[in-house]
Structures are given as structure tokens and as C-alpha cells.
Amino acid sequence: MTRFAYVNGCFQPHADAMIHIEDRGFQFADAIYEVWSVRDGELMDADGHFARLERSLRELRISNPKTEAGYRLVIAELLRRNRVRDGLVYLQISRGRARRDHAFPAATTRPTVVMTAKRLDHAAAQRRADAGVAVISLPDLRWGRRDIKTVNLLPNVLAKQAAAEAGAAEAWLVDASGQVTEGASTNAWIVTADGVLVTRQADHDILHGITRARIMRRAQAMGYTVEERSFSIEEAQTAREAFMTSATSFVTPIVRIDDRPVGNGAPGSVAVELRSAYLELI
Missing domain, CATH: 3.20.10.10 (D-amino Acid Aminotransferase, subunit A, domain 2)
Known part of the structure; x- marks a missing residue:
């Protein structure tokens, strides 16, 4: 079965998903991430993880590219495409793609959003x-x-x-x-x-x-x-x-x-x- 990832608004085959070489998450670790466990198709402790996501972005002064409702829609589709009922969802948001320079890029730089989902063996x-x-x-x-x-x-x-x-x-x-x-x-x-x-x-x-x-x-x-x-x-x-x-x-x-x-x-x-x-x- 083909796995799918979500990258900057598009669902792509997992093996083909890519970001630019000058993405700040890749070059500076200028990015945050969040992880949700999934049990029987539902996100566990979802509200707490969304609140922490918002806090992490705020502390690094990265604008939040989506609403919680937007994330939930993407996550639901990602779980459906990957047929995950028990597993985890990984979300990563970087400050975006910009010419390599330590200081923040222009405020108009769009954050990079990546999501993946995979199954976990809860029995193990x-x-x-x-x-x-x-x-x-x-x-x-x-x-x-x-x-x-x-x-x-x-x-x-x-x-x-x-x-x-x-x-x-x-x-x-x-x-x-x-x-x-x-x-x-x-x-x-x-x-x-x-x-x-x-x-x-x-x-x-x-x-x-x-x-x-x-x-x-x-x-x-x-x-x-x-x-x-x-x-x-x-x-x-x-x-x-x-x-x-x-x-x-x-x-x-x-x-x-x-x-x-x-x-x-x-x-x-x-x-x-x-x-x-x-x-x-x-």
C-alpha cells in the first residue's frame, strides 16, 4: 500500500515528498513539531497537543499557517489515506524556505508544513x-x-x-x-x-x-x-x-x-x- 504525506497543501506519495534545500528547518532546525497518538482512529489528548503546538510557534515567533480546524481536516484525510487506526501523526512546521541567513527572513516568508502518519503496534x-x-x-x-x-x-x-x-x-x-x-x-x-x-x-x-x-x-x-x-x-x-x-x-x-x-x-x-x-x- 502506498503511504502518503502532506507537504505545503498537497498530499503526496510518501517516497516522493520533499522540501527545498534552503528550508530553515533543514538548515537551522528553525522549526517545531508535534505528535499525536491515534487510537481507534481518534487523536489522543488532542486539545493539549494543539495548545502546545500554538505555544511552540509563538515562542519561536513563527506564524501559525492553519487553524485547529484546518489541521484536523488534514489529519483526518491523512489517516484515511494511510489507513491508520492505531498509530501516530507527526506534524512539523518550519519558518519556511529562504536564502540562508541566520536572522529571520522577511515576514512574508511562508512556513513549511509537513505531516505524516504511521501505524504503531500497541500490542508490542x-x-x-x-x-x-x-x-x-x-x-x-x-x-x-x-x-x-x-x-x-x-x-x-x-x-x-x-x-x-x-x-x-x-x-x-x-x-x-x-x-x-x-x-x-x-x-x-x-x-x-x-x-x-x-x-x-x-x-x-x-x-x-x-x-x-x-x-x-x-x-x-x-x-x-x-x-x-x-x-x-x-x-x-x-x-x-x-x-x-x-x-x-x-x-x-x-x-x-x-x-x-x-x-x-x-x-x-x-x-x-x-x-x-x-x-x-x-
């Missing part, structure tokens, strides 16, 4: 969650505005590769003071011995995860106490539980950090309960 993701995953820790080398969802992901790519080479699913990034910020593509959580859920405060140091926010609200509704604060790798290794959240991993238990087991080395009951509650809620 569930098996990973059932078994739990391992993470490693690495220094956080990223820029100071991680709250903006830009395509400037080279440090994240290197961290993910290091994790893969170590046989781990994720890398937890550690700041100069020895505190965990987040994962290379996920938000980081622990559960203390007293059953308190802890995740880094939403400031410039982490991406404001939409799934993170939903899990926080859901956990509080279920009676859990949630603290937004930093924690060290050592605290995480001695915690009752650890887990990560994202739009594609939902809630995934972590059973090992840097070759040390977390808790009893098996998925914790809180993470398992939260994953089930999140999927039921969605």
Missing part, C-alpha cells in the same frame, strides 16, 4: 510495559529552552543511541546539579516509599508533556499525592517505583536504572494502575 508497547524497561543516565547537553518542542534534537538522538547500545529503552538526562530533568523522549517519574508521585516541575528545563499533565490530573483524582520537584538518579534507584510517560509510550514502568533494579525489579503496581486508568480514560 503493552508487552514492553508488562515487562518493564531499563534506562541509563547521561549528562543533559541540550539548550536552555526544552519547553519548546523544536526539531533541534541532536542531543536527544545521541542519548537514545547510547541507550540502545546499552540495551536500554531510554536515557534519563541529568543536569549540572545532579538532578534528573527528563528522558530523551519521555517525562520521568518516581514513586517514593510513601506512595507519593514525583516528577520534575514544568519550567524551561523540560518539555511540558501533554501525557504527563493528563497522568498528573488522573493520579490526583485517584487519590495520589503528586509533587512537582527534581530528584536525583540515586533517589530514583532507591525509589519504590519509576516510570516514564509520553504520547506514544503512555505510562511505561521502569525496572532498572544504570544496571540497578528499581524496587523489586518488576513493574510497580502504581505505574500499572496509572497506565490502565489512562487508557480507560482515553
Whole structure:
């Protein structure tokens, strides 16, 4: 089956889709992106992702080329053409095509809009969650505005590769003071011995995860106490539980950090309960 992409107003065969070599997203990473998980044909946490999309564009002073309704129409058609019922939609918007110069181009420059959709194996993701995953820790080398969802992901790519080479699913990034910020593509959580859920405060140091926010609200509704604060790798290794959240991993238990087991080395009951509650809620 032919896959389709959407590029600047046109649906094209995925293999033929292209942007100009002087697109600023390609040359400067002057672009933002957003990702929606799709389950049974529906976008998960759609409103939160659209709000974050608008915020990212505003922070980089890129004009929004479409309304939310316009995006939804394109996404619906993209899912239909690619026959995706369970998967994800990827959207990228750059400042556009312009002669290479670091300063912003003319205000009339049209942003570049690219969208793709692909299927995901949710059953395989569930098996990973059932078994739990391992993470490693690495220094956080990223820029100071991680709250903006830009395509400037080279440090994240290197961290993910290091994790893969170590046989781990994720890398937890550690700041100069020895505190965990987040994962290379996920938000980081622990559960203390007293059953308190802890995740880094939403400031410039982490991406404001939409799934993170939903899990926080859901956990509080279920009676859990949630603290937004930093924690060290050592605290995480001695915690009752650890887990990560994202739009594609939902809630995934972590059973090992840097070759040390977390808790009893098996998925914790809180993470398992939260994953089930999140999927039921969605």
C-alpha cells in the first residue's frame, strides 16, 4: 500500500515528498513539531497537543499557517489515506524556505508544513510495559529552552543511541546539579516509599508533556499525592517505583536504572494502575 504525506497543501506519495534545500528547518532546525497518538482512529489528548503546538510557534515567533480546524481536516484525510487506526501523526512546521541567513527572513516568508502518519503496534508497547524497561543516565547537553518542542534534537538522538547500545529503552538526562530533568523522549517519574508521585516541575528545563499533565490530573483524582520537584538518579534507584510517560509510550514502568533494579525489579503496581486508568480514560 502506498503511504502518503502532506507537504505545503498537497498530499503526496510518501517516497516522493520533499522540501527545498534552503528550508530553515533543514538548515537551522528553525522549526517545531508535534505528535499525536491515534487510537481507534481518534487523536489522543488532542486539545493539549494543539495548545502546545500554538505555544511552540509563538515562542519561536513563527506564524501559525492553519487553524485547529484546518489541521484536523488534514489529519483526518491523512489517516484515511494511510489507513491508520492505531498509530501516530507527526506534524512539523518550519519558518519556511529562504536564502540562508541566520536572522529571520522577511515576514512574508511562508512556513513549511509537513505531516505524516504511521501505524504503531500497541500490542508490542503493552508487552514492553508488562515487562518493564531499563534506562541509563547521561549528562543533559541540550539548550536552555526544552519547553519548546523544536526539531533541534541532536542531543536527544545521541542519548537514545547510547541507550540502545546499552540495551536500554531510554536515557534519563541529568543536569549540572545532579538532578534528573527528563528522558530523551519521555517525562520521568518516581514513586517514593510513601506512595507519593514525583516528577520534575514544568519550567524551561523540560518539555511540558501533554501525557504527563493528563497522568498528573488522573493520579490526583485517584487519590495520589503528586509533587512537582527534581530528584536525583540515586533517589530514583532507591525509589519504590519509576516510570516514564509520553504520547506514544503512555505510562511505561521502569525496572532498572544504570544496571540497578528499581524496587523489586518488576513493574510497580502504581505505574500499572496509572497506565490502565489512562487508557480507560482515553
